Amino acid sequence: MIDTLLALITEPLAHEFMQRALLVSILIGTVCSIFSCFLVLKGWSLMGDAVSHAVLPGLALAFVIGIPLSIGAFIAGLFCALATGYIKDNSRVKEDAVMGIVFSGLFALGLVMLTKIETDVHLLHVLFGNILGISSQDVIEAGTIAILCSLIMLIKRRDFMLYCFDPAHASVIGLRVRFLHFGLLILLALTIVSSLKAAGIILVISMLIAPGATGFMLTKSFDRMLIIAMSVSIFSCITGTLMSFHLDVATAPLIVVIQAALFIMAVFVGRQTQGMKEVSYGT
Amino acid sequence: MSNPIVTIKNLSVTYPNGHHALEDVSVNLKSGSICGLVGVNGAGKSTLFKAMMGFVKPTAGNVSIDGMSVRNALKKNLVSYVPQTEEVDWDFPVLVEDVVMMGRYGHMGFLRRPSKTDHDAVAQALERVNMSEYKKRQIGELSGGQRKRIFVARALAQGGNIILLDEPFTGVDIKTEDSLIDLFQSLVAEGRLILVATHNLGSVPSFCDEVILINKTLLAYGSVETTFTQDNLSKAFGGMLRHHQLIGADLHDDEDARGVTVLTDDERPLVLYGEEGGKKIVRTPKRKKADKT
Numbered sequence: 001m002i003d004t005l006l007a008l009i010t011e012p013l014a015h016e017f018m019q020r021a022l023l024v025s026i027l028i029g030t031v032c033s034i035f036s037c038f039l040v041l042k043g044w045s046l047m048g049d050a051v052s053h054a055v056l057p058g059l060a061l062a063f064v065i066g067i068p069l070s071i072g073a074f075i076a077g078l079f080c081a082l083a084t085g086y087i088k089d090n091s092r093v094k095e096d097a098v099m100g101i102v103f104s105g106l107f108a109l110g111l112v113m114l115t116k117i118e119t120d121v122h123l124l125h126v127l128f129g130n131i132l133g134i135s136s137q138d139v140i141e142a143g144t145i146a147i148l149c150s151l152i153m154l155i156k157r158r159d160f161m162l163y164c165f166d167p168a169h170a171s172v173i174g175l176r177v178r179f180l181h182f183g184l185l186i187l188l189a190l191t192i193v194s195s196l197k198a199a200g201i202i203l204v205i206s207m208l209i210a211p212g213a214t215g216f217m218l219t220k221s222f223d224r225m226l227i228i229a230m231s232v233s234i235f236s237c238i239t240g241t242l243m244s245f246h247l248d249v250a251t252a253p254l255i256v257v258i259q260a261a262l263f264i265m266a267v268f269v270g271r272q273t274q275g276m277k278e279v280s281y282g283t
Numbered sequence: 284m285s286n287p288i289v290t291i292k293n294l295s296v297t298y299p300n301g302h303h304a305l306e307d308v309s310v311n312l313k314s315g316s317i318c319g320l321v322g323v324n325g326a327g328k329s330t331l332f333k334a335m336m337g338f339v340k341p342t343a344g345n346v347s348i349d350g351m352s353v354r355n356a357l358k359k360n361l362v363s364y365v366p367q368t369e370e371v372d373w374d375f376p377v378l379v380e381d382v383v384m385m386g387r388y389g390h391m392g393f394l395r396r397p398s399k400t401d402h403d404a405v406a407q408a409l410e411r412v413n414m415s416e417y418k419k420r421q422i423g424e425l426s427g428g429q430r431k432r433i434f435v436a437r438a439l440a441q442g443g444n445i446i447l448l449d450e451p452f453t454g455v456d457i458k459t460e461d462s463l464i465d466l467f468q469s470l471v472a473e474g475r476l477i478l479v480a481t482h483n484l485g486s487v488p489s490f491c492d493e494v495i496l497i498n499k500t501l502l503a504y505g506s507v508e509t510t511f512t513q514d515n516l517s518k519a520f521g522g523m524l525r526h527h528q529l530i531g532a533d534l535h536d537d538e539d540a541r542g543v544t545v546l547t548d549d550e551r552p553l554v555l556y557g558e559e560g561g562k563k564i565v566r567t568p569k570r571k572k573a574d575k576t
């Protein structure tokens with residue numbers, strides 16, 4: 001019994017491409033889950049959506065100019081985030097409308113460019129990732145960005161949390177609010193870039209929302225939300241990667257399916273505890 | 284405790300979308316007083332606060348606090364802020380004690396790890412607003428008055444001498460309002476400066492020493508006795524107020540020509556009584572300390 005269970009784990013890991021896949025999925029699962037807490041609390045789900053879509057023309061342009069694709073992706077993603085903020089501040093259009101226009105415009109531009117220029121960039125891989133085809137070079141690049149971003153977010157989590165909760169108070173106690181704001185946007189773009197090869201720009205959106213949303217449903221304190229989000233995400237990445245091998249299905253989509261299933265379970269569990277909370281509610 | 288002095292000179296604020304929220308506002312505020320900031324919705328009360336908090340940049344003029352720029356004053360934790368209830372995300376996963384601890388962040392190091400001093404300050408602040416027993420509650424699980432109290436506690440834990448309160452009385456009942464006012468008065472007695480933005484006219488004369496009336500520009504500023512008059516209020520509120528007047532023969536059976544004027548928006552009404560239909564204000568007496576319940 002234990003032997004067969006163990007075989008479920010060791011058998012895939014006999015292959016080097018599976019070792020790389022597992023490692024990279026854990027790394028991006030970690031960085032995405034940490035960011036997802038801030039994203040959910042700041043109400044930035046649409047921003048995550050926008051920035052990841054906007055990465056596409058950056059990839060195409062980077063290919064044309066001949067610079068590393070991740071640098072092109074990062075610049076395009078950040079440009080989208082900043083442009084959204086700028087248009088919102090300087091016009092009377094609502095933020096979600098601006099984002100809708102900016103990101104679908106950039107995404108469409110990327111599609112146009114990719115159909116016109118000859119690249120070795122597979123559209124399907126860009127959209128949904130190609131975790132099993134990832135090279136050691138990719139693992140090192142994605143891993144470095146993921147670990148760096150994770151550390152920054154964990155170390156400065158209180159400042160970022162305060163910025164999400166009450167930016168006015170953050171300003172009043174002398175924190176640099178603009179610094180925190182742009183810091184979060186840069187971290188968002190970097191997180192997406194680190195996940196591109198493995199998860200693709202469509203699936204990363206889910207990895208950037210589901211874990212934080214799950215944590216939010218299950219607890220009332222921020223640090224616990226962070227722990228739940230990270231656990232849920234890493235668990236999904238490990239089981240998803242191993243199961244995809246045995247079931248012979250696409251890896252990143254399976255990870256996302258597991259995360260979504262866990263979120264839905266959390267919604268029901270969360271409802272129950274919320275119900276109890278209301279009953280035991282004195283004044 | 285030092286004596287905070289806020290100097291606002293020719294302050295104008297224009298939002299990036301082109302909206303002029305404040306134009307040429309100048310006032311000087313001294314410590315040891317409660318100042319009411321009164322104006323209709325959209326008059327620029329919150330904007331004036333944001334300028335004092337370094338949260339919006341003046342397009343002209345400046346604010347100085349204790350002779351320092353706003354930025355330097357904030358670094359010294361001189362200013363505390365109690366936000367408007369509607370601006371807080373009450374579902375946010377933070378406990379009461381977490382929120383009060385946020386008042387201490389400016390005193391902590393790079394990692395924001397609370398020291399014993401920080402924990403003590405939080406405990407004291409919670410004690411002072413009578414919220415110690417709720418410290419493990421999530422903030423959404425509190426009543427309207429309790430929600431206000433924890434943010435006041437955060438300001439106390441921070442230790443600033445200047446406290447800005449944005450609409451502290453919306454959504455709280457009269458009893459809670461009274462106990463909040465008691466709390467404010469005891470804080471001012473310790474030499475702080477408290478600025479209260481409100482459109483709740485009725486309670487202003489009973490707890491404010493000074494009043495600022497604004498509607499984009501400064502309409503009037505001075506002590507409550509001389510400034511909080513019907514003429515000035517009409518300027519500030521225009522047609523926004525319900526206005527009831529009973530004068531002379533309608534009110535009295537004798538030759539007495541005095542009258543009563545009741546001004547109200549939707550909250551506690553302001554009652555003026557005296558000559559010329561109550562145009563000269565007869566100040567409602569200062570609230571006496573409410574009994575502790």
Ligand SMILES: Nc1ncnc2c1ncn2[C@@H]1O[C@H](COP(=O)(O)OP(=O)(O)O)[C@@H](O)[C@H]1O
Pocket residue numbers: 298299300302303304322323324325326327328329330331
């Ligand atoms: N971030 C903003 N961008 C653009 N306009 C704003 C912003 N915040 C407030 N305003 C506008 O500035 C005016 C003053 O707002 P505010 O200071 O909040 O008024 P009050 O607090 O007195 O109700 C209002 O007309 C409001 O619509």
Ligand SMILES: [Mg+2]
Pocket residue numbers: 328329330367449
């Ligand atoms: Mg306001």
